[in-house]
Amino acid sequence: MSQSSSFDLFDWSDPKIKTLHCTWFAFFLTFFVWFSHAPLLVFIRDAFDLSSQQVKALLILNVALTIPARIVIGMLVDKLGPRLVYSGLLVTSAVICLGFATADSYQALALFRFLLGFVGAGFVIGIRMVGEWFPARQVGLAEGIYGGWGNFGSAAGAMTLPTIALLFGGEDGWRYALGLIGVIAGIYGLVYYRIARNTPKGSTYFKPKKTGGLEVTSRVDLYFYLLMNVPMYLALAALAYKLSPSGVALLSQGATYGMWILLAVLFAAQTKMIWRVNRDHLEEGVPEFEKYSFRQVAILDVAYFVTFGSELAVVSMLPLFFLETFEGLSPVKAGLLASGFAFMNLVARPTGGYFSDKLGRRRSLMFLIGGLAVGYFVLSQIDGSWWISAAVIATMCCSFFVQAGEGAVFAIVPLVKRRMTGQIAGMAGAYGNVGAVTFLTALSYVSYSQFFLIICGAAAVIFFACLFLEEPKGNIAEVLPDGTVQLISVE
Structure with a gap:
């Protein structure tokens, strides 16, 4: 494997480049789902007639679980491997996202928003995956691409979800927008499990x-x-x-x-x-x-x-x-x-x-x-x-x-x-x-x-x-x- 500090980002015949693209997109979807409520809060507020205090509570709940979740996910990744954990997190996030989209009370909104904080731990998984596939002189750039492009999922959600909600129309447009991204995340979780591998062929996956x-x-x-x-x-x-x-x-x-x-x-x-x-x-x-x-x-x-x-x-x-x-x-x-x-x-x-x-x-x-x-x-x-x-x-x-x-x-x-x-x-x-x-x-x-x-x-x-x-x-x-x-x- 070349020890050059650069690589061809569009060489899909290179297994490590394919892994990088598949993994940053998994991270992109987790951030898309995690921050999906923010651009739709105006619709959610009107649908449930929420007070400003209730809206603030949803924002706080969205990050509450992420701190312990990142510790737990880090342990699971080292023990089970990033392929299984990323797939499982995406499928789980789909279920929780659909729960938030179909919530019929403020209490249900609050519960599912709290649970979605776990999705914010997805970032940790790809750090191990990318680190396994790229040599030391390339790992910084590879991790940067993974983190930067994946992190853009929150901005992509802000740009697209309100438009999707309006396209569906009606009072429940926001529900369809959230449901759609949840379904996409769940499907990609299954795809990721099929195409991703924890390490290059012949390499050992070291566990604690x-x-x-x-x-x-x-x-x-x-x-x-x-x-x-x-x-x-x-x-x-x-x-x-x-x-x-x-x-x-x-x-x-x-x-x-x-x-x-x-x-x-x-x-x-x-x-x-x-x-x-x-x-x-x-x-x-x-x-x-x-x-x-x-x-x-x-x-x-x-x-x-x-x-x-x-x-x-x-x-x-x-x-x-x-x-x-x-x-x-x-x-x-x-x-x-x-x-x-x-x-x-x-x-x-x-x-x-x-x-x-x-x-x-x-x-x-x-x-x-x-x-x-x-x-x-x-x-x-x-x-x-x-x-x-x-x-x-x-x-x-x-x-x-x-x-x-x-x-x-x-x-x-x-x-x-x-x-x-x-x-x-x-x-x-x-x-x-x-x-x-x-x-x-x-x-x-x-x-x-x-x-x-x-x-x-x-x-x-x-x-x-x-x-x-x-x-x-x-x-x-x-x-x-x-x-x-x-x-x-x-x-």
């Missing part, structure tokens, strides 16, 4: 020795790993608070307390499981060739916290920011101007992966996060005296660094430890959602300018943290089922 948590290689890393799980549970607790009477009032105060108790129990159970997974091999001692530093995982987590986390947060507030900053803008124009932030995904993520392949993993990540910090500082200076065109250009330049940074993060993830790529990707992906919850919570207490400065400050701290990121070099050692060791190049 135990499931239930990452296998770390020192006691210090074990305590570090347990500490890194805390912010995910705090983010879920914050989401529960937003659904309480103090927020959108979907949950009673008693139910909110119940959720917090449940999260505490789950954290204790996960801690016990992680300890069980790591106890024996840490007591026996980990061979030198199998060791890796959990610090790499932690830095990638916080890097995705500030890149994808800020993207999710900014995409949520940017239309309103433009509307309130510039007089005379209509809601439609504000939405169109803000859409440029998400559109950059098509180019920016692959570019970030390409930089990582060509210029070095750590150097590229630091450059892009540094650019992200500068970009958000510039956005914090925007006010009504700016030309709208200048504000849009500044927004798109910032979004380039944000999304290219995401590409650089996942150019490194498959190179840390092959057999645990799904779990590492799941944890990093979950931290992206934690970042979104953190930044949106901050926004509820500060001005738009201060909101952008908070992200800028977080990026500056993480820029310096990246100085401690170890550049993946040499080989990853993986143990075959028969006990022999195989070395996998990461250069």
